[in-house]
Amino acid sequence: MKSISISGAGGSVxxxxxxxGSTRFGTFTSEELCFSIMDEYYRLxxxxxxxxxxxxxxxxxxxxxxxxxxxxxxxERNLRSEITLITKGCFPLPEEEDRSRVTPECVxxxxxxxxxxxxxxxxxxxFIHRDDESVPVxxxxxxxxxxxxxxxxRAIGASNWSVARILEANNYAREHGKTxxxxxxxxxxxxxxxxxSWGDDGLIxxxxxxxxxxxxxxxxxxxxxxxxxxxxxxxxxNPKTAVNPRNEFFFTPENVKKIxxxxxxxxxxxxxxxxxxxxYINSYPIxxxxxxxxxxxxxxxxxxxxxxxxxxxxxxxxRMLDEA
Numbered sequence: 333m334k335s336i337s338i339s340g341a342g343g344s345v346x347x348x349x350x351x352x353g354s355t356r357f358g359t360f361t362s363e364e365l366c367f368s369i370m371d372e373y374y375r376l377x378x379x380x381x382x383x384x385x386x387x388x389x390x391x392x393x394x395x396x397x398x399x400x401x402x403x404x405x406x407x408e409r410n411l412r413s414e415i416t417l418i419t420k421g422c423f424p425l426p427e428e429e430d431r432s433r434v435t436p437e438c439v440x441x442x443x444x445x446x447x448x449x450x451x452x453x454x455x456x457x458x459f460i461h462r463d464d465e466s467v468p469v470x471x472x473x474x475x476x477x478x479x480x481x482x483x484x485x486r487a488i489g490a491s492n493w494s495v496a497r498i499l500e501a502n503n504y505a506r507e508h509g510k511t512x513x514x515x516x517x518x519x520x521x522x523x524x525x526x527x528x529s530w531g532d533d534g535l536i537x538x539x540x541x542x543x544x545x546x547x548x549x550x551x552x553x554x555x556x557x558x559x560x561x562x563x564x565x566x567x568x569x570n571p572k573t574a575v576n577p578r579n580e581f582f583f584t585p586e587n588v589k590k591i592x593x594x595x596x597x598x599x600x601x602x603x604x605x606x607x608x609x610x611x612y613i614n615s616y617p618i619x620x621x622x623x624x625x626x627x628x629x630x631x632x633x634x635x636x637x638x639x640x641x642x643x644x645x646x647x648x649x650x651r652m653l654d655e656a
Contacts, residue, residue, distance in 0.1 A: 333348055333349055333350065333376075333377040333378065333379075333641040333642065334348075334349030334350075334614050334641065334642065334644075335347060335348050335349055335379075335623075336349070336552055336620075336621035336622070336623055338457070338487055338514040338515045338552050339487065339514045340456075340457075340486040340487035340514060341480050341481075341483075341485075341486055341487065341511065342486070345416060345456050345457060345486050345487045345514070346379070346380075346416055347380050347416060347457075347515075347552075347554070347623045348377070348378050348379045348380040348416070348623065349610075349614045349623050349624065349641060350378060350610055350614075350623070350624055350626055350637060350638060350640075350641050351378075351380040351381070351382050351418070351554060351623050351624065351625045351626070352369070352370065352373045352378055352380065352381045352382065352626060352628070352634075353382050353383075353556070353625045353626055353627045354366070354381065354382065354383045354387060354388075354398045354401075354402060354627075355384075355387050355388075355398065355627055356387075356388070356398075356627065356629065357383070357387065357388055357397065357398040357401045357402065358388040358396075358397025358398050358400060358401040359388050359389075359397050359398075360629070361629060363401050363404070365630070366401045366402075366405070367401075367405050367408075368631060369628055369630075369631065369634055370402070370405050370409075371409075372631055372634055372635070372638075373628075373634060373638070374409075374411065374414075374415075376634075376635075376638045376641065377638075377641060378638070378641075379414060379415055379416055380415070380416040380418065380623070381402060381415055381416070381417060381418065382418040382419075382420075382554075382625055383396065383398045383399050383402050383417075383418065383419050383420075383450075384396065384398070384399075384419055384420035384421070384423065384446075384459075384461055385399070385419065385420060385421045385423065385442040385445060385446045385449075385461070386420070386421075386423035386461060387399070388400070388401070393425075395445065395449050396445075396446065396449050399419060399446055399449035399450045400449050400450075402417075402450060403449060403450035403451040403452065404451070406450070406451070406452065407451055412452060415456075416456045416457065417450070417452065417455055417456045417457075418455065418456060418457040418458075418459065418489075419446045419450065419455050419458060419459070420458070420459035420460070420461040420491055420517075421438065421439060421441075421442025421443055421446060421458070421459075421460065421461060422434050422435070422438045422439060422442055422460050422461050422462060423442075423461040423462055424462060424534070432464040432466070432467060433462075433464075434460065434462060434463060434464035434467045434472065435467065435471070435472075436471040436472065436474065436475035439460070439472060439475040439476060440475060443455075443458065443479060443484075443485075447484070453484065454483060454484045454485065454486065455484070455485050455486070456486045456487065457485075457486065457487045457488070457489050457514075457515065458476065458479070458485045458487075458488055458489070459488070459489040459490065459491040459517055460472060460476075460488075460489075460490055460491060460493070461491045461492070462491065462492050462534050463490070463492060463493040463494070463497055463534075465494075465497060469497065469500050469501035469504050470504055470508075472501065473501050473504055473505050473508075473510050473511070473512075474510065476488045476511060477505070477510040477511045480511040481511075487511075487514040487515065488511055488512075488513055488514060489513055489514060489515040489516060489517060489554070490513045490515075490516050490517070491516070491517035491518075492517070492518060492534060492535050492536045493513075493516065493536065494536060494542075494545075495516070495542065495545035495546060495549055495551065496545075498513050498516060498549075498551060499549060501513055513551070514552070515551065515552045515553070515554060516546075516551050516552070516553055516554070517553075517554040517555075517556060517625075518535075518536040518537065518538055518542070518553065518554075518555065518556070519535055519536065519537045519538065519555070519556055519557050520537070520538035520553065520555035520556075520558065520613065520622075521555065521557060521558050521559060521560045521582075521609060521612075521613070522560065522564070522590055522594060522608075522609055522612050522653050523560035523563060523564070523582045523587040523590060524537075524539070524584075524586055524587060525537050525557075525560075525581060525582055529581040529584065530581045531581065538553075538555070543618070546618055546619065546620065547618060547619050548619075549619075549620070550619040550620045551620050552620035552621045552622065552623075553618060553620065553621075553622040553623075554622070554623050554624075554625055555613045555622060555623070555624050555625060556625045557625075558609060558610060558613050558624035558625055558626065559605075559606055559609040559610065559624075559626065559637070560579060560582040560587070560609070561578050561579035561582060562579060562606075563575075563579045563582045563583065563587065563591075564590075564591060564594045564605040564606075564608070564609060565604065565605040565606050565609075565636070566579075567588075567591050568591065568594070568595050568598070568605050589656055590653065590656045592656070593652060593653050593656035594608055594609070594653070596652075597645070597649055597652075597653065600649075601643065601645075601649075603639065603640060603643060604636050604639060604640070606633075606636045606637045606639070606640065607636070607637070607639050607640025607643055608640070608643075608645070609624075609640075610624045610626065610637060610640045610641075610643075611640045611643040611644065611645045612645060612650060612653060614640075614643075614644070615643075615644050615645040615650060616650060617647065617650070
């Protein structure tokens with residue numbers, strides 16, 4: 333499988349080109365099925381699993397069922413040393429939407445809770461899950477750096493932060509001998525989307541300006557909702573049942589035009605829409621490199637996604653998809 337490397341304390345950290353997400357692990361997806369999905373992902377060469385302090389909390393409270401299930405799998409399979417384990421903290425609480433959780437205190441609290449749920453003593457990559465631009469970067473970097481210096485975090489990342497804020501944080505880190513952000517996580521796929529259409533102004537989406545910023549900065553990217561929540565796969569299979577509440581914000585006239593382009597690529601390369609979507613991210617000529625996050629609710633979906641783990645799209649194919 334393709335992979336990229338990001339900088340970490342004491343060396344680089346490898347990220348699989350297709351990263352297994354776990355938003356619904358332990359809640360909508362049973363533990364037994366989660367184990368089967370992770371087993372198959374590992375068998376097919378996947379070595380990076382992404383979770384969060386916020387995942388697997390059906391009512392917004394309690395502990396992360398996602399982290400607990402992943403921790404049990406790692407322990408039972410004795411695979412901790414083989415998996416690049418990613419988790420995230422500082423996500424806003426549903427009942428306290430007006431209170432910022434991008435604070436040093438929440439970094440400390442969420443990280444410790446995540447380590448307990450996962451049953452591990454370190455994270456390969458730890459992300460700040462959201463941003464609050466009113467909060468100075470210094471306190472966040474300082475709090476994360478303590479865990480890095482303790483050997484409990486190998487690399488840090490920013491999820492849904494602007495490139496400008498990441499660079500601000502990294503400038504502070506360099507000036508004060510602290511650990512800089514090594515990777516960013518934003519929404520990116522063949523389909524376009526906006527905070528307005530998604531209904532969440534706390535998310536960052538890839539657009540022309542943001543792409544230019546990443547090209548200039550060289551920051552590696554992890555793309556979430558990299559398959560537009562199944563829009564292309566579902567629409568090409570059956571247009572009548574393609575749209576649902578989870579992907580309707582991708583169903584725009586602009587993105588409908590891209591469906592035919594995706595189908596054309598499928599026919600030319602002899603692959604599925606899922607494979608095209610993931611190869612688009614993995615093959616994109618972005619300076620720092622990019623990997624694609626996936627979510628799978630069954631083994632069939634996972635197999636479809638992983639069928640593109642070694643697929644490379646030609647530059648002219650990527651341009652055609654961008655221009656469609």
